[in-house]
Amino acid sequence: MIVLDAPNEALLRDWMAAGHLPKLAALRERSAVVELHSTKRFSNEHCWIPMLTGRKRERWDHWLDHWDPRHYRYTEASIYHWLQAPAFYALGDRREVVTFDLTAPLMDGVQGAQVVGWATELNEAYPASRPAGLISELIARHGPDPKMTRAASITNALSGEEGLSYVVPSMYDTRALLDYAQGQVQSVERRTRACLDLLREQPWDLFLAQYSEIHTAGHLLWHLSQPHPLNVLRRDGADPMLEVYRAVDASIGELAAACGPDVHLAVLTLDQIVADCLESARVLLLPEFMYRWNFGGRAALAAGDASAGVPPPRLHFRRHWKHEVWDLRTPEGEAELESPAAQEARGDPMNWCPANWYLPAWPRMRAFAMPSVADGYIRLNVTGREAQGLVAADAFIPTCEEITRELAGLVDPRSGRPLVQRVIRVRDDPFDADPRKTPADLIVVFQDEVPVDAAQSPRFGRIGPVPYFRTGSHNAHDVALTSTMYVSGPRVGPGPVAGRGALEDVGAILLGLLGEPLPADFDGIDRLQ
Numbered sequence: 001m002i003v004l005d006a007p008n009e010a011l012l013r014d015w016m017a018a019g020h021l022p023k024l025a026a027l028r029e030r031s032a033v034v035e036l037h038s039t040k041r042f043s044n045e046h047c048w049i050p051m052l053t054g055r056k057r058e059r060w061d062h063w064l065d066h067w068d069p070r071h072y073r074y075t076e077a078s079i080y081h082w083l084q085a086p087a088f089y090a091l092g093d094r095r096e097v098v099t100f101d102l103t104a105p106l107m108d109g110v111q112g113a114q115v116v117g118w119a120t121e122l123n124e125a126y127p128a129s130r131p132a133g134l135i136s137e138l139i140a141r142h143g144p145d146p147k148m149t150r151a152a153s154i155t156n157a158l159s160g161e162e163g164l165s166y167v168v169p170s171m172y173d174t175r176a177l178l179d180y181a182q183g184q185v186q187s188v189e190r191r192t193r194a195c196l197d198l199l200r201e202q203p204w205d206l207f208l209a210q211y212s213e214i215h216t217a218g219h220l221l222w223h224l225s226q227p228h229p230l231n232v233l234r235r236d237g238a239d240p241m242l243e244v245y246r247a248v249d250a251s252i253g254e255l256a257a258a259c260g261p262d263v264h265l266a267v268l269t270l271d272q273i274v275a276d277c278l279e280s281a282r283v284l285l286l287p288e289f290m291y292r293w294n295f296g297g298r299a300a301l302a303a304g305d306a307s308a309g310v311p312p313p314r315l316h317f318r319r320h321w322k323h324e325v326w327d328l329r330t331p332e333g334e335a336e337l338e339s340p341a342a343q344e345a346r347g348d349p350m351n352w353c354p355a356n357w358y359l360p361a362w363p364r365m366r367a368f369a370m371p372s373v374a375d376g377y378i379r380l381n382v383t384g385r386e387a388q389g390l391v392a393a394d395a396f397i398p399t400c401e402e403i404t405r406e407l408a409g410l411v412d413p414r415s416g417r418p419l420v421q422r423v424i425r426v427r428d429d430p431f432d433a434d435p436r437k438t439p440a441d442l443i444v445v446f447q448d449e450v451p452v453d454a455a456q457s458p459r460f461g462r463i464g465p466v467p468y469f470r471t472g473s474h475n476a477h478d479v480a481l482t483s484t485m486y487v488s489g490p491r492v493g494p495g496p497v498a499g500r501g502a503l504e505d506v507g508a509i510l511l512g513l514l515g516e517p518l519p520a521d522f523d524g525i526d527r528l529q
Helices: 009-017 022-029 044-053 134-142 146-150 174-201 213-224 229-233 240-259 279-294 321-326 331-336 340-345 359-364 393-408 505-514
Strands: 002-005 032-039 065-068 073-076 092-100 110-116 128-130 152-155 162-165 206-211 265-270 367-370 376-380 420-425 442-446 455-457 461-463 480-488
Touching (some): 002 213, 009 480, 022 240, 044 265, 092 174, 206 240, 213 229, 240 265, 279 367, 279 393, 480 505
Parallel strands (some): 092 110
Antiparallel strands (some): 110 128
């Protein structure tokens, strides 16, 4: 099975219809087509849980982010250690299994070869393999993902692992982005050669591989392909995001040819990228709003003039986003925030994220925005829970309600639209430590109709405009998503498969093709039976 990580489903269909993705279009015509329905959750990676395990997400849900209330430290767990449930492909010595670069840890109970962290889309990469030397051998033979050759060294605060975090170009530097896109095409080609080697050289009954380059391209190249305020930077005739999709399409053809007609081939789309409406809101505008809410409207970053019209977007930002945003600090921000350079020097993987820069001020704030990977996160500084708590336990709910009211007044000054759709209170009891819940007390769900570069509050003034970080992002919480699984082979007929599938059905379908019984606690259904 080949996993296409976070393609835009509408674009995928349009580009197949236009003839841009002929291999995938041909596969669709000869495949059983299974629609798999899910609902977007606060954390993007959670869509992988049901797919990898065959079990409903609610049974195993837990959070990648970790909060230390004694030291006011936020950390993300290594993605390669997050899976708590057994993977559907951990079949022991009954089957030979090969996995290449899934968003998953190295799994026990898998007989065969596993490679992780080769060309991740994630902020942290920890390359590893079983056998241990396999990943180094493949890189020596075919080369690395080009973006990882310029990655910064990081240390995961929870596991102590030494890893890598790649650096992205400015969204305003079209030349650098076009070069980056060519690097992603090269990454696709190298990934494919590595997969072809594994197909030829390793014994296997089940082969699982992921193409993450589509995901990365969606984040960084959206505005050079699709409508966005920065689409004015697009060069005539160039569509670098499409070129990455086309490289993956060609690779599907190569892998299908290598497998031959007697092998069942599945291609799965998982998650999707859309035009960004969340990135700046969650990692910059919300943290600054919370700072002003705490400190009487004083600004630390991006002080704007609410009495003046909103200036037109500037297009001259060429350095990494974190440096451009750090230049927007006020004298108070200089004194109160921790710089991205200081965080990078100590190997903090979140040094790029402005929300993380506010951490020196968190002990003195009643509530603050935490770094997040999807919607906005707010944590209250509760007496008896945090070491220097300022909000009494009996004031927890009233304070949550106060913040919610203030957020309701936050607008996009360019359009006048409310910036926040709704605010979800995660817990009623501040001492509820259910590990299945995020450490955040409030989840801020932002509007998802137009990209934003500024925010305005009737009490705390204007924030921004600020430069855009990425131009493609994930859907907001609670959005209904449809993934698609195309399955072809000698025992599968073409056409749509009836019924409402779910992500946990993926493992059941593949185990059915292998002739393996489903585990007794499986939630997935073999939709091909």
